[in-house]
Amino acid sequence: MTKTNLTQLAQKYGSDKGLHHGSVAHKYTYLYDLILDRYKDEKIDLLELGLAIGGPELGGPIDRRVTSPSILMWLEYFPRAHIFGFDISDFSHMEDPRFTFVRGDGGSDTDLQRLASVSQGFDVILDDASHASLHQQLAFKNLYPKLRPGGTYIIEDLQWQPPVYETQTPNVPKTGKFLVDFFELGEYSENPILSVDFMESVKTTISSYSWFPSFSGTGAVPKLFIIRKSSM
16 A cells, blocks of 8 residues: 655645745655654654744744644654644644644743653654754754654754844854764864753764755755664
């Protein structure tokens, strides 16, 4: 029997993680089918930060009422999973017994700590929020410790940072370069959010990592970074 894959579900619900939707179709679902298929029929907890395009990172309103294509996609792809969503806009109108929404600001330690407390742990964490370097790194600091053994942490769209946030938040290294330098080159760049002690502790817990440029062949800078936590 042929199973519906993530690329088909992205097309069905209009997610830019697939092949046809958004100003840029990222094609992430090709890879996600390979690395997330092992969770397909498991009772996992998946957390996604950033639930729909068009928010304040692109000059859109905070107060908007839209449906999240990716949440619908995850709910169908993982029929036994509980899906958690986090966004600065309100998605509480998306009611489903397997969906929990937490509203908050990715630039707030307090909001991210509140998010971390809603579950005992997460098996998949996917950061597709504002893409601001500071926000990505605050999320990683607060949420990576909640990633369960064997879990997968994904940061999307590292090649782009929103000017509206990037120019108004405290200066930190660009997330993609920071992670590649640290894990691949063994070089730590001074960082007020992710300390060298924190990063060294992370290194002791991972079983593998990988990064990818654009799947469209347009550039070689990191666009996607994935960490797999050790099972032990």
